[in-house]
Amino acid sequence: MERKYTILAVLLIVLALGLVVLPKKKDLKEADPKALLSAITEKSRYLSVDLVTHRIIENDPTLMLIDLRPAKEFKAFALPGAINIQPESLLSVTTLELLNQPGKDKILYANSDLMAEKAWLLGTRYSISRLYILKGGLNEWYNTFIKQGDVSSTASSADLDLLSFRNAARQYFTGAGQTSEAPVAAKTPEKVNVVRKAPVAKSGGGC
Amino acid sequence: MKKIKNDGSFYLNPYLGGVILGTVLLLSFYISGRGVGASGAVKNTVAATVNAVAPQHVEKSAYYSQFAGGDKRPMNNWLVYEVLGVLAGAFISGIVFNRLKLKVEHSPKITSRRRLIFALAGGLIFGFGSQLARGCTSGAALSGMAVLSFGGYITMVAIFGTAFVVAWILRKNWI
């Protein structure tokens, strides 16, 4: 009888010891590699400069622009309403909390696609949803909206519509009637209220 | 295999009982995010009864108004349902182990009457204390210990420490 209990007691102690020696697990859950691959090959992560500009002008509340460039460049010029996040701090708790906010499309951009691609891959790997890349980055944006392009004589009506949209946008960004190519001063990035994970209805308790 | 007389004297091995109880507790947290309890159901019943008899009194009371009055439904409460389950589960156990018997259990050295008087007084005092401590041995102590609640441990120590002392003072009732 005693023997049986001694074995059980040892088992209990071993289990409790197990709790103490198990390594602390990391908080980030990684996405399944297959899912990651299909996300990479899907290519729906690219948003055109036209689309994003349209949403900027419309003041789309679900838009969150993330500027990955160094702070100096960000201060010199940034897309209206963009937030500056340094690539090194992408995995910090505050950044992840920011990126995990529900109801927002997070659009990454830098001067070109390179840094945005890397950031996108990292974020998607950690299961951050609604993450997008501004196709062509700021360079593309600048070429489309700030530099005036030439109208081709064989432009279709759709192209012409697009062109008039771009002209209007140019005026929006650079001021009415201006043809100067000086970039717009960065608007102070809007204060983003980090929405803490909404407290799920906590169960009642007590005796 | 030793034949077990099913005359009502068979009890489960206490460690097995503890494992079962612990598993029920674990499931309770896993499913509903809370532990079990008992005194809360009494509190809700009292509050609901008083509300049925004197609703204005409930409204004005700083205590009752937390649980009853207005459109609160204290009887439609997790604990009340759980307590009904406790009665059912214990009843089933009573049937299985042949322990259903209407009787007053008491030490042969005292009378039934004395036992019942102490039971009533004990229940009264316990009920009072359970409100102050926001729980009883099941809700505050046991469930509190399961989630390592400091308050739960304190209450547990206070209950058992005091009971140990007082039981010896009242030992004539028991042994």
Next chain:
Amino acid sequence: MIGPIISSGIVSQAWDNIFAVILGMGFGFALESSGFSSSRKIIGTFFGYDFVVVKVFFTAAIVASMGLLYLSYLGLVDFSLLYIQPTFLTSAIVGGIIMGIGFSMGGFCPGTSLAACAVGRIDGMVFFGGMFIGVFLFSESFPLFENMYYSGSQGAKMINSVFGISPEMFTFFLVLAAVGMFFGAAWVQKKVKKIEY
């Protein structure tokens, strides 16, 4: 399925009360089958002739604690969503002392008295009935105790933080202590004179 599954919405809220009944049944069965419908068996802990209370109580506590910590580690339970009894130091102690008096006078606590009621023990029924009176008395005299009731609030404090160690480490020591108590109980029970009950 991450628990608590009702809070996280995997199972709808409507099932909560149904589970309450089922869990209660498990609770009641465990209590009665272990002998908690007998007040003399319960009180045996304090006189050394039957340590069922210590054995069941502490086994349940360590099974549940370890279980929750392991489930939390495996990501199956979100510990932050579990209800942790908040600490109101003064009322926890005073209320506990009062309950201790009631416990040793009546030989029951609410849960065990229910088990006793269910199998026909009149002393259990009387105890449970007495509780209603006690609760009523407290509620009516609440203004007298209101200050005490709310004092010493420390929120949902966990006991391991009092000692500055991790929950896992505390649980380990708890298990050691519990095992020690179990062996101690067996030893005492052998030495104490037998009681018929």
